[in-house]
Amino acid sequence: MASYIATVKVMLKKGILDVQGKTVENSLKTLGFNQISQMRIGKHITFSIEAGNPNEAKKIAHDATEKLLYNPNIETYEINVAELT
């Protein structure tokens, strides 16, 4: 068994208005950051996994994300799994 670190990035789907991102972007504009646009805010989730090999660790991270961490109606995700050294 080895330890792995999983990082899951969850974002609202493209095309869904991200009111939080929009509001923060507008706030930055009032601070003079007029170059900034298209801001989106998502979730960054990390956790450790005990698994026999990298593929098993990836599968566990994937299953956990599909089961609970993201909502397919409104979100997309990216997973990164790395062995803990």
Place this chain on the structure above:
Amino acid sequence: MKFGIVVFPGSNCDHDAYFALKHNLGFETQFLWHKDTNIPSDIKCIVLPGGFSYGDYLRTGAIARFSPIMKEVVRFANNGGLVIGICNGFQILTESGLLPGALLKNTSLRFICRDVFLKTLNTNTPFTSLIEKDRILKIPIAHFEGNYFADDDTLKELEDNGQIVFQYSTPDGEVTQEANPNGSLKNIAGITNKDKNVLGMMPHPERYCDPILGGIDGSLIFKSIANFLK
């Protein structure tokens, strides 16, 4: 005939619902604990109340949907039992897959607590049968995440099947952008599943079942349920 109100950790409208059903309207009512794995056979309608189940962590309703009782609620609904989810209860119903779509943050990014007006699009459901066709309901909302979203295909299906039950409207029943408090697609305030035995709505009918609290329009929904189950 008995109503059962599920209590999740963080539910805070459970007692309001109990008071409205039991004391304002005189229906037999009991609480159901989120860890229960059995729904008593005399329960004919389950209420998923408003609140902040599990602190709204991760997504509203996402964790409550895995409470032990939810397996039984899904089974109950799939067998035709009546389920009404109010506010957080609506969010739990979408997370559990009993209703399509999702509730996003209000476009104003504000928690909104005020009366809204509702147009009833479908009076041919167990939840709306006693609402006269052109009667506009006044019922309060209190939420941060009530902005209903569904993809185009789902929206079309909802419309085609008469599943859009309540829309935010003006006091005269006009469905306008100004009457939409939270950015919901098509001003959606409440929907049912295809079979019409599961209703989710953001407004709080349990808060308007007593004239002293500002209105009684909410009672029409619970009376419709009782009438259906009679």
